[in-house]
Amino acid sequence: MNPDLNSQLILLLPEMIIAFFAMFVLVLDLYFKDKEKNLVYGLSQLALLFAAISTAIQGFEIKVLAFNGMFISDSISTYLKLLAYISMSLVFTYSRTYLKARLLLKGEYFSLSLFVLLGVMLMISSMNLLMIYMGLELLSLSLYALVALDRDNPKASEAAMKYFVLGALASGLLLYGMSMLYGLTGSLDLLIIANALQEIPIDQSILVFGLVFIVVGIAFKFGAAPFQMWVPDVYQGAPLPITMLIGSVPKFAAVAMSIRLLFQGLETLSSEWQQMFLFMALLSMLIGNITAIAQTNIKRMLAYSTISHVGFIFLGLMSGSVNGASAILFYIACYALMTLAAFGLIIALSANGKDFELLDDFKGLNKRNPWAAAIFLITMLSLAGIPPTVGFYAKFSILESIVSAGYIWPAVFAVMMALIGMYYYLRIIKLMYFDEAPKLIVINIPKSLLWVLTINTGSIILLGIFPKTLMSIAAITAGFGLQS
């Protein structure tokens, strides 16, 4: 199981590429006074491409532990990393024009974003509590800085502060839980912990105590109720592209972390954490969907919508089965696609003018830019989970996994919450199509951006009509990854 150093390093190649480019970009930016940041932008995208290639050649059918079980390369890591590259690449593409117009397009943006990605990748591949924590801190610290990117904006600074304080608290809680687990089992390695839990008689009350802290840490990073307080504020305060980043890429890490910790490390405790996740899932859907209705700010509304989607993801986690894991992996891919399309469009609309911040800004969008309205229509329908969009299958696969695990009433509750959720998505459609704009100003979106958005949205429909491939990949990924 332990290959020699060279082949161990090759497994780490994607991480090394991203780490190298993250630093290289930072230094290079100092020497080129390029306002357009073409070089830096191109290099960042190139880094993603290289990383994607080196990840893809590892393939889906491997399961190798490296560096004494610290690092794992398996189907789950390949799948989630590839999704993370694609999302990051889309984030860069959508954000560029917007940031340039606001003089925020700095080398640091690219460098920090790549560090976020590095943190995500490390978390995805870690099989050790310390590695998980390290990846998490790298990810979080870079994000705090990114939220404060627009440092003269008091709102952004406030959001960064809030994010930092609460994030640090959550990291502390997570660490505390991990320390208890270490104290009880004598190891930080998830596989050893899993074995120890099965074999050694351990004081249950301390174990569950530690578990609670770990679960709280996970819930906080996901932004699940009742630990959702930071989400709306950070979403609203951060500059739009950073909000998009927070809403998409770190979610892969959170999914990986919870699958590794819960399914692979603490599986023996499933009866304990299932209860907690069920409670948080139902609460997230309730709070997320109902509070979203009251929002007037699009970013806040999407923040609450995220909370409700996290509720759905937690339902999948709660089922604790391979089926559930495959549903989550499918869900997170669809979710990222939809979030990116939604934020991408808001960014594109705001790129060369005032921010589209309030819901009322969307009034009469159909008259002002029909194509953009159509894109947003499809995205909203997909977020609401209405066929034939991919959002339907995302919800469907989660529902299937929990019904098959015997949880019928949570499923009924979930669909009722989804129904409430439809209201605020439909309201956006109403604003765009049924209402008149106060001033009929045509909004132009850069052609290239529109194309990317169209492809992004097209894939929502296309995957909605032919979800088979992605579903199969997710199922295979979960099957291979969770095989012991």
Added chain:
Amino acid sequence: MQANSILSLAIWVPIFFGGLLLFSSKLCKPKTAEYLSLFAGMVSFFVTLPIVVNFDLTTAQFQFQEFAHWILPYRINYHLGVDGFSVPLILLTSFMTLVVIISNTRKSIPSSKSKGGIQKNIGLYNGAFLIMSGLMIGVFTSLDAILYYIFWEAMLIPMFLIIGIWGGPNRVYATIKFFLYTVLGSLLMLVAFIYLYMQTGSFSLFDFYKIPLTLNTQFLIFMAFFMAFAVKIPMWPVHTWLPDAHVEAPTGGSIILAAIMLKLGGYSFIRFAMPIATDAAIYLKPFIIGLSLVSIVYIALIALVQKDMKKLIAYSSISHMGFVTLGLFLLTPLGVEGGYIQMISHGFISAALFLCVGILYDQSHTRDIDRYGGVINKMPLFTAFAVFFAMANAGLPGTSGFVGEFLVILASAQSNFWIAFLASLTLLVGAAYSLWMIKRVFYGEVTNKLVDNLKDIGLRETVVLGSLACLVIVVGVYPAIISDITNVTADQFIQSMSFSKVIK
């Protein structure tokens, strides 16, 4: 054309043309879009004709089946097929879509002062109807639960937009209510489907039919289905979305809503709820019949006091659809046959009535019964049609409205006199509200300037209303034209309902 892909054609041809028309507002002139949609409507209608021509009347098996694997991880298949219950409804769908498209054309509306909205985006408008038509045919032909569900839900999107964009002043409220109400039921249905999938290991309807279930489970599944279909039909007390949606919807939207969308509920009862949860259906029979009777009588009384013509017809629709559920749940051949004919007949009559109101509204921009009077003096030809359809709505013998209601009342008399008595009350009330409306709107002297300015209908409307009138009479005089198709299937349906599915 291959004989075994005619169902796919019936679904995808209108959707294809609809998709094309969505882009037409940018690419070509409204006139071209108009001709294109007319052509598309014709083609979409003609591709459904082979289904009825080649239909084998002697078997209750599903015909023209098409099968392809679609989403393998969940064993969801693209599985289509029709039996006697689907064929007439498919034809009704494509025919009504054509009617709507013809009635949408520019010439039918002399004063285009009104909103001009529909005319400006005629391509978009007709495109939405064509897409909806394809999706509805998809619902009528799906033999896979998830495929069915996708068509069922996707269909809401064009209707949501049609009411929301081209509707009346209170359209936003109406369309969101319509959407959420309908989705409420269907989401529960989805959970039921997933549960059945866990039991059978596939989403195939045939497997669902075979699976034995405990009475308790059947009860829950039936209620989940009931929520979905009762909202759609709609049955009292979940009917409140319908009057709002009808009043605010543009004429075409009202026609499709009344003529076809409501039928989806009735059809789905026969296709899903009753055969899958057989014992629960039998067990709950008195409950459903009770609700149907409330729909029939109470809603008819509400119709009597309406001031708005569209609202009146909307309530009368609910009342008439009560006959459908009543007939189906009597679980006798006569009842099912009657309920089914009532569905088709109501499709023609309600559509025609909404069209009539639409014609009046386009000229005078009001639907208040009080604002009219003496329309006959200005629009004699139109009045003839309107009176005819109102009489058919009241169940005049010789029209299709009579056949369905009569058969259902006959069937209920076989089981219980009081059911028949209550149901037949509607013949009385129905005649009252229909004729009273006719009297107030059409007869008498010309009361005001509004009516004085009305012009009689032209050739286009005459053809549309005339063909609908012919159909009403044909089905009324010779109902076998429909019952021949449904007979064998209905017999088999009744037979299958007599086997218990409870796990022993």
